[in-house]
Amino acid sequence: MAGARGSVVRSLRLVGQHVHKQHSREMSSSVGPQRKVTILGAAGGIGQPLGLLMKLNPLVTHLSLYDIAGTPGVAADISHCNTPAEVSGFAGDEDLGKALEGSDVVIIPAGVPRKPGMTRDDLFKINAGIVKTLCTAISQHCPEAIVNMISNPVNSTVPIAAEVFKKAGTYDPRKLFGVTTLDVVRARTFYAAKKGLNVRDVDVPVVGGHAGITILPLFSQATPYKPVEGDELEALTKRTQDGGTEVVQAKAGKGSATLSMAYAGAVFAEACLKGLNGEKGIVECTYVQSSVIPELPFFASKIRAYKFLDGGAEHNIHVGPKVIS
Numbered sequence: 001m002a003g004a005r006g007s008v009v010r011s012l013r014l015v016g017q018h019v020h021k022q023h024s025r026e027m028s029s030s031v032g033p034q035r036k037v038t039i040l041g042a043a044g045g046i047g048q049p050l051g052l053l054m055k056l057n058p059l060v061t062h063l064s065l066y067d068i069a070g071t072p073g074v075a076a077d078i079s080h081c082n083t084p085a086e087v088s089g090f091a092g093d094e095d096l097g098k099a100l101e102g103s104d105v106v107i108i109p110a111g112v113p114r115k116p117g118m119t120r121d122d123l124f125k126i127n128a129g130i131v132k133t134l135c136t137a138i139s140q141h142c143p144e145a146i147v148n149m150i151s152n153p154v155n156s157t158v159p160i161a162a163e164v165f166k167k168a169g170t171y172d173p174r175k176l177f178g179v180t181t182l183d184v185v186r187a188r189t190f191y192a193a194k195k196g197l198n199v200r201d202v203d204v205p206v207v208g209g210h211a212g213i214t215i216l217p218l219f220s221q222a223t224p225y226k227p228v229e230g231d232e233l234e235a236l237t238k239r240t241q242d243g244g245t246e247v248v249q250a251k252a253g254k255g256s257a258t259l260s261m262a263y264a265g266a267v268f269a270e271a272c273l274k275g276l277n278g279e280k281g282i283v284e285c286t287y288v289q290s291s292v293i294p295e296l297p298f299f300a301s302k303i304r305a306y307k308f309l310d311g312g313a314e315h316n317i318h319v320g321p322k323v324i325s
């Protein structure tokens with residue numbers, strides 16, 4: 001009886017997926033360039049809201065949701081939103097290739113998050129292995145894709161991804177990005193609140209890396225500009241650097257930033273999609289291979305995303321008071 005019920009449920013699910021795909025294809029047929037975005041770690045705290053935000057993004061025509069455990073449910077859920085992107089869900093090692101095939105942008109929030117008392121480096125052992133496996137699959141199934149690395153420690157997972165791609169012969173430094181957008185999002189929020197500015201108008205570049213004192217918000221380059229000095233500068237800088245820890249402590253053992261990270265990840269992925277589509281003037285801070293400081297092969301800086309497919313991201317680096325292009 002239970003077996004029969006199981007097979008009916010499976011059949012209904014297959015019919016549902018088929019109908020949904022048909023419907024989505026019809027809806028998306030009138031949209032511009034076809035863009036497939038894949039999220040690896042899509043069932044997690046970041047992956048779920050990020051999947052939702054990407055489903056709402058009109059630049060996405062196909063959203064592929066993969067997790068080592070349990071995404072078909074998340075995919076089925078998100079697929080009911082009446083926006084054009086077609087949604088497919090994949091779970092388990094055997095489906096990873098199918099999830100990645102044809103991706104334009106791959107976002108990686110797969111891995112373990114911090115608990116109170118841990119540093120991001122404490123995640124290295126587990127997350128390095130996860131990132132290595134996933135990047136090996138990317139090099140096999142969608143070597144041209146732009147990769148947005150969210151998994152921590154970003155300062156290490158990005159260089160690991162670069163080594164995996166080099167070994168596979170698919171490395172393009174213009175297409176591998178550590179997502180540091182959450183640092184920018186926080187710096188904007190805290191600066192706007194302190195200076196009584198409309199946060200929608202505010203920008204604050206953040207350079208360096210994505211851990212503790214490597215996070216360097218440049219309030220001297222904030223727009224609109226209001227001087228931040230002395231104790232105020234120290235306090236704003238520290239709050240931005242410790243933003244992740246503030247959330248980890250507030251969640252008290254239930255993980256790290258997920259909702260603000262999903263928002264930040266969606267902002268950065270959209271910039272990549274716009275760059276792919278040839279839109280000019282798209283600039284974001286991100287952790288990339290860099291020659292600005294010879295001792296630091298990777299460094300977060302301002303990058304102009306323009307026509308990744310034809311020439312990759314142009315590096316446009318702000319360190320100190322001047323813009324070095």
Ligand SMILES: NC(=O)C1=CN([C@@H]2O[C@H](COP(=O)(O)OP(=O)(O)OC[C@H]3O[C@@H](n4cnc5c(N)ncnc54)[C@H](O)[C@@H]3O)[C@@H](O)[C@H]2O)C=CC1
Pocket residue numbers: 040041042043044045046047066067068069109110111112113114123127130133134149150151152153154179180181182183210255256257258261
């Ligand atoms: N770059 C940044 O600014 C931020 C980075 N993070 C990092 O993002 C990562 C994820 O955080 P959460 O979503 O909160 O964690 P989570 O534990 O809620 O979700 C992680 C998901 O990854 C999946 N996963 C694990 N191994 C996998 C594999 N081999 N393939 C596919 N999926 C796999 C898990 O099944 C889980 O669903 C953590 O490393 C965290 O430190 C978090 C916040 C900000």
Ligand SMILES: O=C([O-])CC(=O)C(=O)O
Pocket residue numbers: 113114120152182243244245247248256257
């Ligand atoms: O702090 C963490 O572990 C997660 C993270 O990277 C952030 O929120 O910036």
